[in-house]
Amino acid sequence: MGRVLIGVIVLLGLAGIAQAAGVKEQPVVGTVVRDRLRDGTPGPELVVIPAGSFRMGAINGGGDPDEKPVHAVTIPRPFALGRYEVTFAEYDRFCQATGRELPKDGRRWFPFSHWGRDRRPVMNVTWDDAVAYTRWLSEQTGQRYRLPSEAEWEYAARGGIEERYWWGFSVGEKRANCKGCGSTWDNKKTAPAGSFGANPFGLYDTAGNVWEWCQDSWHESYEGAPTDGSAWQGGEDKRRVQRGGSFGSKPRYIRSSARGRGNPDGRYVYLGLRVLREL
Structure with missing residues (x-):
């Protein structure tokens, strides 16, 4: 701190x-940054993240093979990252403006599953949906929005902390929403954005709640990964990286270095996004 x-x-x-x-x-x-959309209403809240260097991966041992080798990464310039995961209120505005179907606020195959919209993180969005949303924000604001690279995401989520979670080595209780985090929503449904404390950079819900799409293509290890903070694109695997874990994840999968992946057309209650704006 x-x-x-x-x-x-x-x-x-x-x-x-x-x-x-x-x-x-x-x-x-x-600093909290909030751009105006064309109709004069505010866009997502963003927090300015500093440039800097960090060690990426399973720093404390353990972890999965895809979190290795641990390697040094330098983020060359500041950027602004979503203070919260994108909410239904924010994403629904995009859908209404572009004629897209609104994503379900519960399990798609269960018609009576409604968890609430508004301040809850949007879910049931594909990687392509997430990219389309960032492009719409760019058009609306005149700024450059995109999904974060995996390196940018981990750097910001750690908040300068090298322990398993940004708050320490143990998951503790009521620090996040996961399967075994001791919260009201554990393994049941999403929590409203900002229901838990912020990390040292001022970001909420980087652990648990919903997985977050990143720019990167999936790679099974960090062998050959970029060290400049850029997204690792290309390769034969068409899946995309997901980060942060969800309300249904075990504590080991909400660690700062834990990784997930999925097909770009995947749409699940466990999966949402967080946006980045270049500065």
Whole structure:
């Protein structure tokens, strides 16, 4: 936490100097950014994440083979990441504007399964749906939105912490929504966005609730993975990376380094997204 605060202070100083010199202000770590859509309504809340370096993968041993080898990654520039997972309220607006069918707020094969929309994370969205949503945000705001790379996602989710979870080595109780996290919603349904504490970067629900789509194609290990924070695209495997675990995941799968994957046309109650805006 101390390192984050120091980063805030330094960037605040740089912003003041830049402003005095008539230069465009530098983004301040932890600042909440919210662009306006064309109709004047606010888009998703974003948090400015600093540039920096980290070790990616199963740092503390254990983990699955796909979390290895542990390797150093440098994120070369700040970016803004969704403060929360994209909610139904945000995604429904996109569907209504573009004529898309609204995703179900429960299990698609059970007509009486309605968990609520509004502040709950959107689910039952494919990778293609997620990409379409980021493109719509880009058109609406004039900024560049996209899905985060897997490296950007893990860097932000860790919040500068190298333990299994951003809050420590043990899953504890009522820190997240998973199968065994001790919350009201465990293994039943999603929790409203922001129901648990934020990580040191100010991000909510990076562990549990719903898996989140990333840009990257799936690779079975980190052999040959990029070290500059960019998305690892291409390869024979057409599946896409998912991160963060869900309300139905065991605690080991909501660790900061845990990985998931799925077909880009997959649509599940366990699966949603978080958006990134380039700065």
